[in-house]
Amino acid sequence: MASEQTVHMNGGQGDTSYARNSSLQNADQNRMRPLIEEAIADLLSASASMPRSMVVADLGCSSGPNALALVSIAVDAIRGQCFRSRQPPLEVCVFLNDLPDNDFNMVMKSLVAFQQGHRSVVTGVIPGSFYGRLFTTGSLHLACSANSLHWLSELLKN
Template sequence: MASEQTVHMNGGQGDTSYARNSSLQNAEQNKMRPLIEEAIADLLSTGASLPRSMVVADLGCSSGPNALTLVSICVDAIRSQCLRSRQPPVEVCIFLNDLPDNDFNMVVKSLVAFQQSHRSVVTGVMPGSFYGRLFTSGSLHLACSANSLHWLSEVV
């Protein structure tokens, strides 16, 4: 299928790598902070007790320093909401998705440090195209994407 062509960023840490040339994308992701915080506040402000766990996915995470930006914002917003509502912390499962040609070695290395600083977070990678099925029905509480949805030509 033409819409599933393999397009990916330059991996590694070299001069032309995405990791070294993605400050513009990082700025755009950080602009999404208020939207993510509002979405999580809406999701968790039902008045009832919060769920024991949540599953969040970043579709098109890429690699390098930006790979964890959106999910970090999500985890911080979930923790803030727990504190605001005086509820126990929610366990969070994070899935990072990108095409199989992504430099997942860099992503996994970033996840190790992320998990050490966020003890109640479980992480994983989900390689594949979001044109197909990636997750089981009803398994995600929140899906976010900053710089990959422009590849969509239709709602799937």
């Protein structure tokens, strides 16, 4: 797909970077909090027994301050659900996905800080289009995508 190389956010920390110009996207992600919390509650309550681990992915994570927003909400929801059900904390694996032109240097730096604050979380980065295969069958418990689909739909309109 030719758009994979043309539709991406401005990297780095400059005045025109996504990291400095993404407050609207952050607001959208915050509005998704109750949906993610409900999905986690449904996933964990539907299990006959509490799983030992969960895998969460953000498809189109971008970079900058929003890169970890959705997965942070998911990790907090998983921990909260375990606490409310008096279960031990689950191990959580978090994958961040975006197109190869994403500023993954910034994403990796964010992941280091994230892991320090969430010791039971394992993280990884999966570059590529989510229109192709990124994960093995049955390997994800929750996949989130905030604005990626919007940008792709806008591209298709033009």
